[in-house]
Amino acid sequence: MNKTRIMGGLFLALSLAACGEKKTEKEEEVRFLVSSPLKIDTSITREYVCQIRSIQHVELRALEKGYLEQVFVDEGQAVTKGQHMFQIMPVIYNAEFQKAQAEANFAEIEYQNTKQLADQNVVSATELAMVKAKLDKAKAEQALAQAHLKFTEIRAPFNGIMDHLQVRLGSLVDEGDLLTTLSDNSQMWVYFNVPEAEYLDYKLDSVEENYKKVQLKMANHQLFDHTGVVKTIEADFNNETGNIAFRATFPNPAGLLRHGETGNIVMHVPLKNALLIPQKATYEILEKKYVFVVDKEHKVHPREIKIESEIPDLYIVQSGITEND
Structure with missing residues (x-):
């Protein structure tokens, strides 16, 4: 009997306590800040x-065979157009030029004498023409010998900076051997x-000129x-x-x-009527971006969006919402 009364009293006490908690419990209201996407002209940065x-970056090569007699420049040196950089031993080429020059002078004298005789009708016009051809050939050989002699001088083709030397003073270089590069x-x-x-x-x-301008990182x-x-x-x-x-x-x-x-090109790309939202207003599920959208009845629904690009603290939305959401 006493046990029954005790159990009944305990049940009554618990019931009263539960009713008291229900009366004192108040429904909590949670407020969230909402906003609409911002549609403005902006720009994004892309790096490549x-x-x-x-x-200009060219290789300087020997045009003639011979010993490298002189080097007038050093590695990393700035040179100017036409500056004498290398000299290949010119002795043989100089001798060939002098020989060709002497033969040209001899042919010139022979032509002048023959011309005087032709003017006096002592020799035929055909013989004069043959002597003239011989003179032209001698002059051509002189020009060729002079070119070979000039090729022993390697000069800078433009203003630039030398790279490292591929040969050293006294080296035997062949035609086409690399001497250095110039930038x-x-x-x-x-x-x-x-x-x-x-x-x-x-x-x-x-069409926008600013789009063509880039920066270098x-x-x-x-x-x-x-x-x-x-x-x-x-x-x-x-x-x-x-x-x-x-x-x-x-x-x-x-x-x-x-x-x-090497480096990175920084290009600023203009975007017209870009739709911007805060990055913190989004969440991600399985690599997809979502936002909560409030409907006309003030109910919240998740909606997937696609991101075109991002700028500090903001996303540029490609699709999924409009500026009126």
Whole structure:
């Protein structure tokens, strides 16, 4: 009997406590900040790996065979157009030139004498023509010998900077042997590859001059002081990569850039009527982006969106929502 009363009292106490909790419990309201996408003109930044090349980069090779008699320049030296850089021993070529010159002088004297005789009708016009042909041949051989002699002097074809020496003083060089390379770094050509879709964007929007201007991020992650301009685009796409090569030209007055460097091209792409949303307003499931959209009844629904690009703290939406959502 007492046990029954105790159990009944305990049940009554628990019931009263539960009723008390229900009365005191209040429904909590959670508020969220909502906003609509922003539609404005903006720009995005794209980067492309690039290779830096001198506007002129040529190999200097020996045009004649012989011993390298003199070297007037050093590795890494700046040279000017026409500057004497190498001298191949000219003794043999000089002797051949003098011989050809003497033969030309002899032929000239013979021609003048024959011409005087022809004027006096002592010799025929045919004989005079043969002597004249002999003179022309001697002059041609003289010019050829002079060219061979001149080829022993290797001069700079343009203003530039020397690379390392491939031969040393006293070396026996053959015709066509590489002596050094020369680079004109006053302007630099920078090559980078662009995917097909971005190439089409560029061509459709290239009426804007600012789109053609690009920046160069060097290997130390600093931007080069001067702005470049896209000058040319290759004719064909690479079928293996789906890319096409662009070439931008950069001024290089201080000579900071050198042939063979690498970096990144930074291109600012204008976007008109871009739809922007905060990145923190999205969430991701299985590599798909979603946002919560509030309907007319103030109910929240998830919706998948596609991202075209991103800028700091913002996404540029390609599809999925409108500016009125």
